[in-house]
Amino acid sequence: SGTLVVSKLGNAGSPFRMSTLEPGDFFGEMTLIEMQNRSATVAAESPTVLYELTAAKLYAYYKADIHAYVLVMQNINRELCRRLRRADGRIAELQMRTVI
Numbered sequence: 001s002g003t004l005v006v007s008k009l010g011n012a013g014s015p016f017r018m019s020t021l022e023p024g025d026f027f028g029e030m031t032l033i034e035m036q037n038r039s040a041t042v043a044a045e046s047p048t049v050l051y052e053l054t055a056a057k058l059y060a061y062y063k064a065d066i067h068a069y070v071l072v073m074q075n076i077n078r079e080l081c082r083r084l085r086r087a088d089g090r091i092a093e094l095q096m097r098t099v100i
Helices: 029-034 055-064 066-099
Strands: 004-009 015-021 041-044
Touching: 029 055, 029 066, 055 066
Parallel strands: none
Antiparallel strands: 004 015, 004 041
């Protein structure tokens, strides 16, 4: 529940809002997959309730129930693809503004 804001520091050092997350959305999946630092900051905009899936818990799913693990990973990958498509659209939109 609640609303979260995803932001990133701009060139001037001030944060800019990239997106808003609402109930049912998730974040931090890139860190689960590639084991690197987070690419953005997520902060609560209103009171929230969150569920945590750590790398250790994900590995436990893998060991205990490979089918459940595959379903979790498929859903993470689907969301990553949706986000990449949205980013592609935004990049194309910015490029068109620059050309015109």
